[in-house]
Amino acid sequence: xxxxxxxxxxxxxxxxxxAVIKCTYSDSASNYFPWYKQELGKRPxxxxxxxxxVGEKKDQRIAxxxxxxxxxxxxxxxxxxxxxxxxxxxxAINFGNEKLTFGTGTRLTIIP
Amino acid sequence: xxxxxxxxxxxxxxxxTSVKIECRSLDFQATTMxxxxxxxxxxxxxxxTSNEGSKATYEQGVEKDKFLIxxxxxxxxxxxxxxxxxxxxxxxxxxxxxxAGAFYEQYFGPGTRLTVT
Numbered sequence: 189x190x191x192x193x194x195x196x197x198x199x200x201x202x203x204x205x206x207a208v209i210k211c212t213y214s215d216s217a218s219n220y221f222p223w224y225k226q227e228l229g230k231r232p233x234x235x236x237x238x239x240x241x242v243g244e245k246k247d248q249r250i251a252x253x254x255x256x257x258x259x260x261x262x263x264x265x266x267x268x269x270x271x272x273x274x275x276x277x278x279x280a281i282n283f284g285n286e287k288l289t290f291g292t293g294t295r296l297t298i299i300p
Numbered sequence: 301x302x303x304x305x306x307x308x309x310x311x312x313x314x315x316x317t318s319v320k321i322e323c324r325s326l327d328f329q330a331t332t333m334x335x336x337x338x339x340x341x342x343x344x345x346x347x348x349t350s351n352e353g354s355k356a357t358y359e360q361g362v363e364k365d366k367f368l369i370x371x372x373x374x375x376x377x378x379x380x381x382x383x384x385x386x387x388x389x390x391x392x393x394x395x396x397x398x399x400a401g402a403f404y405e406q407y408f409g410p411g412t413r414l415t416v417t
Binding site for chain 1: 332334342343344345346349391393395397405406408409410411413
């Protein structure tokens, strides 16, 4: 089955700086890669996603890049703000079986 | 976006009792629902996949007789934790798969925090 690795597990960034979280996946058949933000005790919230036919996607301060050959994808948050502090999970899915496999999570702390 | 609800949001029960958690898709029909378990400071682990009208498919290591899943309609799935023990205390999250354009997206419920004393 799919295996998703995520790094780093914790990340502290000065407010206004950029944060980068990286994930690798093992199943070359995976074709959809969402990123979720989860605050303590809350549900995961989809913040951005990328499909396998696209190399990069941007939405305001958030961007995701995908390298299918290397089987890795990254989340980039620019101009970080205190409200960006949360746990972020990457995930991978093969639409053929619909099963999301989550990364281990990154606890992002924005230092004011 | 699509809305998924869970009930209850939290529950405390005594060891040995059973607890039922409901997951509902409020504004769309979900052909597939998923149940996850999340321990503190850990990732979401898929427990089982349920399709309406058929038996759930459990992930390796998840006891199907302990975690009973019923998907009676396109908008409701239930997870029953039978004979709960303290080690079953966790955050249980469901998600429902809905068609969004050409792809299926998963919409998460708010989660249920189970504490077994």
